Amino acid sequence: MIFDKLEKRDTVDVNDWKDVYSFEKGYDTTMFNSCFQESDYFKCIKIISSDVAKVPLLVKQHTENGERIAKEHPLFDLLKNRPNPYMSAVDFFKSLEATRQHNGDSASLIVRNIRGKVTGLYPINIVEILIDDVGLLKTKKVVMPIVVTYTCGKDGQQYTARYEDILHFKGFTLDGMTSMCVRKSLKTTLDTNISAKNYQKELFSNGLTSKAVVQLTSDIKDEKELKKTQEKFNRMYSSKGRILTVPAGYSVQPLNLSLTDAEFSVLRKMGTVDTFTAFGVPLYMAGILEGYNNNAMEQATLSFLNDTLQVEFTSIEQEGNYKLLTETDRKNGYYLESDTTYLFKQDSKTLTAILISQVQNGITRPNEARRKLGYDDDINGDELLLHSGMMPLSMVLNPVVVPLTTQEVKPV
Incomplete structure (x- = not known):
């Protein structure tokens, strides 16, 4: 195989999570038995990955009449419902986002048939990225090919693929290629929190009796x-x-000092604040409600969407637009977009008031509003409605007088 004869020149190791924890007493270095036992860290990753996963990735199209959902496109059902035969779209994107938040990046293998049609997407773990900066694999299409070594499943066997055949979702990056995970900056905080929880566990197992x-x-x-x-x-x-x-x-x-003397609760709260702030998750999701009211929670939720989640959605859309859609698809107006309205589910009273306002102001057709409320289409509901008493400001300032037409009346 040609990849076995390549001389390594520029490699990037992006799977370095094993060297993060090395405590005196020896914490387990496996992924789910180290920092994932810290509840704040686990909660942040769960919140972000769940919010990203519950937003469907839709195939849309720009047309002369506006934007439309392209349900006829082959990628629509694959991205919205079943990326591969073994997992739903929620499980697929939750896995990718959780891995990106934990490792710094995540990837998915793109499987195509002999005609080039995408038939499946499978999560993979990147082991190594080889950049051919000397032109050993130089082709007409790609000037500097990138070869990815990855593992898939639990057998540990390594495979290789071209960079254009994988979806690569990066986290915080300085060079656009390699990523840094949040837990590296949180290492001291996580170490302290895990040590504190182990101390608390030991204290309770001893019947709250100190040494x-x-x-x-x-x-x-x-x-x-x-x-x-x-x-x-x-x-x-x-x-x-x-x-x-x-x-x-x-x-x-x-x-031993007592928990009160050691200000145990204060230190635990500081660790929670550090962890949630690093991930960009609002503190009220951790149960810290100091300084929050209903309005503040709403603003914090909007900030969480705009500052934390939106960049994740955009990266998924841009990577999919370039590697999943063909050049012909993009020329025909097809594109991928995350439907973020799923993050804001209103109660029935609020939703009805919004739809009435949209229908009365000619923004939404009546049938569109009826579908959102779960009703069947009306025969006359496909036209936009407007108030008859409204007119442009220019007509108010410069009224146009239309003369009445007189009809000649013939004698009987």
Whole structure:
């Protein structure tokens, strides 16, 4: 195979998550047993990936009469319902977005038939990106080909593909090709939060009893006497019941600070704020409601859509427009667009008021409004309606007088 004979010149390793955690006591370095055990980190990734996944990616078309949903396009059902036989569109995009937030980038293999038609999209894990900057694979179509080494599934076997045959979704990037994941900047915060939770777990497992030291108050120097005293203590100490009976001649002193003295709750809150701020997720989604009212929550939600989610939607649309749609499709006006209206589901009363206003002002046809409310089309509902008493300002300032026509009346 020609890829086996390539000399590596410029490689980018984008799968470096294993070197993030190396604690003294040794936390597990597998992906789901390290930073994913930190609830704030897991919650942020879950919120972002779920919001991205529940917004359908639609195929639309620019026409002379405006924009329309192109349900007849072969990609419509694949992107909206089933990218591959094994997962729904929600599972597919949730997997891609969760991987992008965790690793810094994510990818999907584009499978085509012999006619070039896209038949499936499969999530993959990028291992290495090889940029041919010396022209070993120079072709007429691509000046500097990029070869991607990836794994698919749990067998660990590596495969290769051309860069144009994968959808590559990047996170924060400085050079446009490599990405940096959020957890690298949050390493200290995540380490602290995980250590704090393990300490809290150990404290509760010990019955909220801190560590203590037992001191012998009497001065015994004879080794045999010390051994007898130790055996006596062992008989009186019950580790199972967490009961410590202090014999005469002993004193007990606690070693650990209390949670209140250590300001445990304050430190946990600071860690939550750092994590949610780094991901761009509003704090009220973490249960921190200080300074929030209904209006502030609405503004925070809009900011979350515009500042955090919109760039994710745009990257998915642009990557799909270039690699999934053909040049002929783009010339015919086809394009991909995320329907973000799914993020804002109003109650029935609010939705009805909005639709009435749109129909009365000639923005929406009556049948379009009826479909959104779950009603059948009306025979006269495909025309726009306008108020009869409205006219342009120019006609008010310069009225036009239309003379009445007189009809000649013939005598009987």
